[in-house]
Amino acid sequence: MLFNSLAFAIFFPIVFILYWFFCRKNYKYQNFLLLIASYYFYANWDWHFMFLLIFSTVLDYVSGLKIENAKSPTWRKFWLWLSIGINLGFLGFFKYYNFFVDSFAQLFEELGLHIDTWTLKIILPVGISFYTFHGLSYVIDIYKKKIKAEKNFVDYSVFVSFFPLLVAGPIERATHLLPQIQKARTFDYNKAVDGLRQILWGLFKKIVIADNCAEYANMIFNDSAHQSGSNLVMGALFFTIQIYCDFSGYSDIALGTARLLGIELLKNFSFPYFSRDIAEFWRRWHISLSTWFRDYLYIPLGGSKGGTWMKIRNTFIIFIVSGFWHGANWTFIVWGFLNALYFLPLLLTNNNRNHLEVAAMGKLLPSVKDFFKILLTFSLTVFAWIFFRAENLTHAFSYINGLFSKSIFTFPTLFPLPIIALTIFFFIVEWLGREDHFAIESLGLKFPRYIRWGFYYTLIILIFVFRGQEQQFIYFQF
Structure with a gap:
């Protein structure tokens, strides 16, 4: 169901x-x-x-x-x-x-x-x-x-x-x-209303953004050998957006549904694509799994209290096991290994506990420095997701080889403007609501009621207009 x-x-x-x-x-x-x-x-x-x-x-x-x-x-x-x-x-x-x-x-x-x-x-x-x-x-x-x-x-x-x-x-x-x-x-009326808002945002993320991005990501990944480099970039971006909106959309619906029943579940996502380094990303992505591995595997292995070798060993163990948890394929193991490589310089320079607060806290826009940090972290994450999505390692390396060809500088032939516009709208809302538990928790609450309800009805209309074929949630396979 x-x-x-x-x-x-x-x-x-x-x-x-x-x-x-x-x-x-x-x-x-x-x-x-x-x-x-x-x-x-x-x-x-x-x-x-x-x-x-x-x-x-x-x-x-x-x-x-x-x-x-x-x-x-x-x-x-x-x-x-x-x-x-x-x-x-x-x-x-x-x-x-x-x-x-x-x-x-x-x-x-x-x-x-x-x-x-x-x-x-x-x-x-x-x-x-x-x-x-x-x-x-x-x-x-x-x-x-x-x-x-x-x-x-x-x-x-x-x-x-x-x-x-x-x-x-x-x-x-x-x-x-x-x-x-x-x-x-x-029964708490205010919590119930809050739960309904979170369910609405989760459905929007899943149906409007994730499912539509999935259509183009599948189209490109399933025929990657015949795609231009620019199309392959678009495919990696579509999948990056798809997997976040799909999984965090599920979590939003789950948390909102539980709240309607008077139960609070653990927060599972905290706007990971606005992270300024890979360590911050992993504190914000699939939080319940990351903390599970930290508490029941990483710390029992010695955590980061030992020497340099122990820090390196434990880092690679935790990321590779995390990759293997996701699926029985070498692509997931390489994905975990790659994230360990991303994380290692931060750990060895004791910079893995930077950026504990959200980017640009209390501000409308990030600083230029933070903007480029977010862009770099996002780019590294997009690249790693290629291994996560690929059918096997041969497919992954073939995809990357085609991506870095001369055709990367051409304009992509797959450029669905409505979906791209909706995705930009989605990221703007996520950015504006990044200091809350979910994007629209308090967004617009101080606006007049007709504006606030107009926004909610807009989301509902978009869900029905852009509803395609019913798609299973990605993480059901894990």
């Missing part, structure tokens, strides 16, 4: 009415409703994989209780590693089995040895990377005695499977979400 589908437009109002009008007197009834709604939401993708979600939930629920009640450190470690091993085992099988089989076969072929391989037609369960990381953070936090194990199975199940975040995040922490699930929730 897609957020931008008719099915969800019917599903969510029903849940909302039952939640606030029939279950409002008891949060336990609300939680039970959320669990049923979440399982129904997930089953709409493929009910066959419900067993995997439920099994993972039961595994981590039991492991958490066993870790907390274990009478010896040995048993605590046993239950921790049992949960980690089984969770990562399922994730590895469904997501990486064929990748490793094909990679080993290719390696032996290059050594002159032919081996018969056995690959499987495996369907990747939607959301498995996200709910697996939910459960892992939960059991690890219990092991580290940061939280207590949840005794109520329904409450814990809602934490894992809450439908707004189930299939594409944000990756929640038990320390943040569980306390909200465990207490009574009352």
